[in-house]
Amino acid sequence: MDIEIVKKLREVTNASVIECKNALEESKGDMQKAAEILKRKGKSIADKKNTRETKFGIIEAYVHGNGRVGVLLDLRCETDFVAKNDLFKELAHEISLQIAAMAPQYVSASDIPERMISEEKEAYRNELKDSGKPEDIVEQIIDGKLKKRYAEICLLSQPCIKDSEQTVDGLIRDYIAKIGENIQVARFARFEV
Numbered sequence: 417m418d419i420e421i422v423k424k425l426r427e428v429t430n431a432s433v434i435e436c437k438n439a440l441e442e443s444k445g446d447m448q449k450a451a452e453i454l455k456r457k458g459k460s461i462a463d464k465k466n467t468r469e470t471k472f473g474i475i476e477a478y479v480h481g482n483g484r485v486g487v488l489l490d491l492r493c494e495t496d497f498v499a500k501n502d503l504f505k506e507l508a509h510e511i512s513l514q515i516a517a518m519a520p521q522y523v524s525a526s527d528i529p530e531r532m533i534s535e536e537k538e539a540y541r542n543e544l545k546d547s548g549k550p551e552d553i554v555e556q557i558i559d560g561k562l563k564k565r566y567a568e569i570c571l572l573s574q575p576c577i578k579d580s581e582q583t584v585d586g587l588i589r590d591y592i593a594k595i596g597e598n599i600q601v602a603r604f605a606r607f608e609v
Contacts, residue, residue: 421447429454431594457593468598472499478512484609487512490602498597507591507599513577514584515606520571523601524585528570536562571601 425436425447431454439457443449470492479486491508498504514520522528540558547554566573572585579587592599 421445425450425454429594455590455593468494470494470598470600470602472496473602474499474505474508476505476508476512478509478516480516485516486607487515487604489515489604492600492602493595494597498595501595503591503595504599507588510576510578510587511571511584511601511604514574515571515604517577518571518574519606519608520574520604521569522571523603524572525566525570528566533562536565571604 421440422433422436425431425440426433429436429451431439435454435457436450439450439453440447442453472495473490473492476489476491477487478489489508489512491504491511493499493504537558540561541554544554544557549557563573567575567583572583572588574584576582576584576587582590588599588601
């Protein structure tokens, strides 16, 4: 195995040398396939770590260039060592940029007050009451509209501003795979003049 290819894959994915070497062997030297293999394995690792407690972290402060938008982000991880890690700080900055640009109201859909969800469902149901569609189809449409609404107001459901093919939750999972610890957005505040 050519060490230069291993180094190049490591630069792209931040995976360990051994993981890169194994992925390249599995993909028979195909860099793109190796990166996909590492991404799949990373998601599996992120899923396993998702329940671990996050007691440490950082507060990231970001003020947009014009000075009219500011963000405070409380990003958590499992250890103080990771909280000081440059990759973790990079993720905190990326999420802060996302919050500044997209103005989410909640971290995730579970943070939305039940009353608000009920009111939105009722409004969508009223919109569709004279549509003549069967009830199960109406419920599917309502679920789709709610999911779209969550992507607007929930940080973790939003498409990333730098890669619209990925959600913020997916971005965090990628960093969990790279860093090896659970990472959670505890809370944030966005200010705008």
